[in-house]
Amino acid sequence: MKFKILLVLLLAVTPLVHSQNQFSGSVTDAETGEPVFSATVYFPQLEKGTVTDLDGNFSFKNLPEGSYQLLVSSIGYTSFSKNIDIPSEAIELQLSPSAIEMEEVIVSTPFHQLQSENVMKVERESVSELNRKGAVTLADGITQMAGVESLTTGVGIGKPVIRGLSSNRVLVYTQGVRLENQQFGDEHGLGISSKGIGSVEVIKGPASLLYGSDAIGGVLYLNPETYAAANETHAEASGDYFNNTLGYQGSVMAQTSGNKLKFLLRGSTAYHSDYETGNGLKVTNTRFNEKDLKAGVGYQDSKYKADLRYNYNRSNIGIPEEIGVQNTSKDLMLPFQKIDNHVVSLDNRLFLANSSLDLKIGYQFNNRKEFEEHHHGDEEEQEEETPGEHPALEMHLQTLSYNLKYNLPKTGNFETIFGIQGMQQTNSNFGEEILIPNAETVDFGIFGTTHYHLEKWDFQGGVRFDKRSIESESFIAEEGAVPAIDKNYNSINGAFGIKFQPLRKFAARLNLASGFRAPNLAELTSNGSHNGANRYEVGNANLSNEQNFQVDLSLEWRNKHFEAFANAFHNSVNDYIYISPSPDIVDNEQVYYYTQDNARLYGGEIGFHLHPHPLDWLHFESSFETVTGKLSENEYLPLIPANSFTNTFRFEFGQDKLLQNKYAFLRLKSVMDKNRVSIFETDTEGYNLLGAGLGGSLDLGNSVVEINISGNNLLNKDYISHLSRLKTDGISNIGRNIVFSLLWNI
Missing domain, CATH: 2.40.170.20 (TonB-dependent receptor, beta-barrel domain)
Known part of the structure; x- marks a missing residue:
């Protein structure tokens, strides 16, 4: 009943559309000046992103007014961030070539940022990359991340172990909510398919400030796959x-x-x-x-x-x-x-x-x-x-x-x-x-x-x-x-x-x-x-x-x-x-x-x-x-x-x-x-x-x-x-x- 009441309240307060702010720009190579194709351009606070076209151009619609961090990343380049005031004129951004892997936005911490900008150390890995390495299950795949192991009963049952702590001492989040599945039992696995999970983030250490009880050993944060672009x-x-x-x-x-x-x-x-x-x-x-x-x-x-x-x-x-x-x-x-x-x-x-x-x-x-x-x-x-x-x-x-x-x-x-x-x-x-x-x-x-x-x-x-x-x-x-x-x-x-x-x-x-x-x-x-x-x-x-x-x-x-x-x-x-x-x-x-x-x-x-x-x-x-x-x-x-x-x-x-x-x-x-x-x-x-x-x-x-x-x-x-x-x-x-x-x- 409480859940239904909250849903009704949410629908009741859904706001009307106001200003339709737009923002556009281009992304180029800092050394050659050539346009960067398929670069990811993302506002983490708005959870809204797009990719550049063949000419390196991008555009957004329906942006709220305010100051937001803009993140730009592409394979082969150092990720770039900049604060943007909306509404804003068109902007030209430059990426520096690098052999370092493309950085992604960290979702599990409160201020969505690139890992290089984050105060907390968070490990992140895409599930597609874990699967490429031969993971049988999601619990098997996370063992390829530094500091993470799995308490197993065969290959079908696995529980995350973060720096020696497991079960009720490690919280698992999926779809942005804590997963509750009788995790006190050693033979109780995750019960989540890796299909449809976009990436895995691991906070190693106490995260009670963000998540409360049971995060004494850390958090395994599962990000669902994203929707298609507009x-x-x-x-x-x-x-x-x-x-x-x-x-x-x-x-x-x-x-x-x-x-x-x-x-x-x-x-x-x-x-x-x-x-x-x-x-x-x-x-x-x-x-x-x-x-x-x-x-x-x-x-x-x-x-x-x-x-x-x-x-x-x-x-x-x-x-x-x-x-x-x-x-x-x-x-x-x-x-x-x-x-x-x-x-x-x-x-x-x-x-x-x-x-x-x-x-x-x-x-x-x-x-x-x-x-x-x-x-x-x-x-x-x-x-x-x-x-x-x-x-x-x-x-x-x-x-x-x-x-x-x-x-x-x-x-x-x-x-x-x-x-x-x-x-x-x-x-x-x-x-x-x-x-x-x-x-x-x-x-x-x-x-x-x-x-x-x-x-x-x-x-x-x-x-x-x-x-x-x-x-x-x-x-x-x-x-x-x-x-x-x-x-x-x-x-x-x-x-x-x-x-x-x-x-x-x-x-x-x-x-x-x-x-x-x-x-x-x-x-x-x-x-x-x-x-x-x-x-x-x-x-x-x-x-x-x-x-x-x-x-x-x-x-x-x-x-x-x-x-x-x-x-x-x-x-x-x-x-x-x-x-x-x-x-x-x-x-x-x-x-x-x-x-x-x-x-x-x-x-x-x-x-x-x-x-x-x-x-x-x-x-x-x-x-x-x-x-x-x-x-x-x-x-x-x-x-x-x-x-x-x-x-x-x-x-x-x-x-x-x-x-x-x-x-x-x-x-x-x-x-x-x-x-x-x-x-x-x-x-x-x-x-x-x-x-x-x-x-x-x-x-x-x-x-x-x-x-x-x-x-x-x-x-x-x-x-x-x-x-x-x-x-x-x-x-x-x-x-x-x-x-x-x-x-x-x-």
């Missing part, structure tokens, strides 16, 4: 084949845009068999399939912008327990999960005089069912039942979220934002078992943040207050009744960052931030067997907030053909919640209790990117990442990724009449031994994984066909990742996997 219509069809899982996925998309209205529709499907390890064995019941639908309707005039998005995802995922039957079937086996996830978001922006008002509303419905072996009734009844007819576990999670921000008019060099955020969430059980109780969670937060810009210095800071209340019902667990809880958690957090750029080629960033996380329902109320972990877990209703403080230092140096970076962090977490073994035994399983202790994590990433002159087609990238996590008594934290090196040779070849955008790459990821482990983990042996790929595009006149071939673990190494939940059973990760991809753009 007065254009496009269609796309793509297909991928994975030789290891005999898997395939396909996707079709159509989009069209007028001057004000925009439409987009995409449907995708994927089916995979059990994956095969490097020793030739198939891991039984790692098969999975999914269906995904994404739709969008956009509207924009000179005073108002709206973006309505909808995503439905059905995932059917096998839960592996042991290596058993060896076949290539894609039919589900018990146990398996059936997950339906609906995400509806409405992004509104009202442009005022030199300011704007933003309101994002999201509604999600997550229906998670888990089917197990027959677990009730007598043997005759069990024989008559259809496998999977009655879910052992069925949880309905409904979430309504809102985010209201007022972007104040610029005052000198200051940009300031005030806002409120909130969430109302209900969890309901309908299965025969209860994992977490029926409960209601309510969040409310209020914050302010400001950015101050000077020629060589940038300062950004803010403060935020949050309150979370959790009310649950009592329920009967395996060892008796679990009482209801009524808890309230409060926290005040802040962040302060400095960017110093004394030279054009060098920049340093220092960020200090605090964050918090309220305990989740599983940590507060668990009382039962966790079959995936082979243990009996008992929650603790007296748990308090996790509260952390992190220091980040980032150094960057770049010129026309070389760039290097070094990132270091230290994260102190008070009252870190973890699960600890005890001597108690229930149902032949060791009992683990949730408890708290102070913890610290530290480490970082270092690397460089070389593209030597005159060999601009050659790129060599190398990076190293490390994380160490310890409790106060110097015991090591669990599920901390091993140190790793990644070295990549990338080749970008010139254009010809037949094949364009040709590329090839060769990548070696070296993971070191993991021998500093928690008391209930075992050491993990290091390994090397070789990957390679090549591709290009065919220009067919009115359409373009992209062809890509990539391979991972080409030497078919038999290995086990330290972050694999199948490690305790001695089950190896996926072996050689070659991916064939075809995409047709019309």
Whole structure:
């Protein structure tokens, strides 16, 4: 009901069209004076962009009055930014040639800017680039980003791990709203198809100032694909084949845009068999399939912008327990999960005089069912039942979220934002078992943040207050009744960052931030067997907030053909919640209790990117990442990724009449031994994984066909990742996997 009322109010206040300001200009090469074709010209605050024509010209219509940052970028050039006062006369812009990759706008931080201008260090990667490198799923693809790994159960289930923190300590945002899908569970994956996702941004470190509770470890921000440019219509069809899982996925998309209205529709499907390890064995019941639908309707005039998005995802995922039957079937086996996830978001922006008002509303419905072996009734009844007819576990999670921000008019060099955020969430059980109780969670937060810009210095800071209340019902667990809880958690957090750029080629960033996380329902109320972990877990209703403080230092140096970076962090977490073994035994399983202790994590990433002159087609990238996590008594934290090196040779070849955008790459990821482990983990042996790929595009006149071939673990190494939940059973990760991809753009 609340969601419907908000929708009605939004429609009621939709403003009328006022002035129709236009803005035009041209983009040329700073060295030759030649026009730059297909350069991206973008107003990030207005979320409005276009591309230059053959003569380097561009134009905008329906722009609101005010002062806005204009960003211009093109492959082979250094990205350029400039403040523009609307209305404005035509302008001529120049881009300097560079072998550095084209910069993109960072959306996840409050002041949309190029990464080189951002006070916070944010990693960004296009999903198309991740897919070119052979990613099986979105969770698999993000592991190619520095400082990001994945906690996996086979290849169908993956959870992001940012600098050693995961699950409820890492927030995932999609369509501009937080994704809520029972992420407390280790075997609960993202449940989002990579098809229809344009790019991925990663904030590494506390982001509670921007996002509230659960962003203590960072944020994975998924940007949906953009609409077509004004007065254009496009269609796309793509297909991928994975030789290891005999898997395939396909996707079709159509989009069209007028001057004000925009439409987009995409449907995708994927089916995979059990994956095969490097020793030739198939891991039984790692098969999975999914269906995904994404739709969008956009509207924009000179005073108002709206973006309505909808995503439905059905995932059917096998839960592996042991290596058993060896076949290539894609039919589900018990146990398996059936997950339906609906995400509806409405992004509104009202442009005022030199300011704007933003309101994002999201509604999600997550229906998670888990089917197990027959677990009730007598043997005759069990024989008559259809496998999977009655879910052992069925949880309905409904979430309504809102985010209201007022972007104040610029005052000198200051940009300031005030806002409120909130969430109302209900969890309901309908299965025969209860994992977490029926409960209601309510969040409310209020914050302010400001950015101050000077020629060589940038300062950004803010403060935020949050309150979370959790009310649950009592329920009967395996060892008796679990009482209801009524808890309230409060926290005040802040962040302060400095960017110093004394030279054009060098920049340093220092960020200090605090964050918090309220305990989740599983940590507060668990009382039962966790079959995936082979243990009996008992929650603790007296748990308090996790509260952390992190220091980040980032150094960057770049010129026309070389760039290097070094990132270091230290994260102190008070009252870190973890699960600890005890001597108690229930149902032949060791009992683990949730408890708290102070913890610290530290480490970082270092690397460089070389593209030597005159060999601009050659790129060599190398990076190293490390994380160490310890409790106060110097015991090591669990599920901390091993140190790793990644070295990549990338080749970008010139254009010809037949094949364009040709590329090839060769990548070696070296993971070191993991021998500093928690008391209930075992050491993990290091390994090397070789990957390679090549591709290009065919220009067919009115359409373009992209062809890509990539391979991972080409030497078919038999290995086990330290972050694999199948490690305790001695089950190896996926072996050689070659991916064939075809995409047709019309």
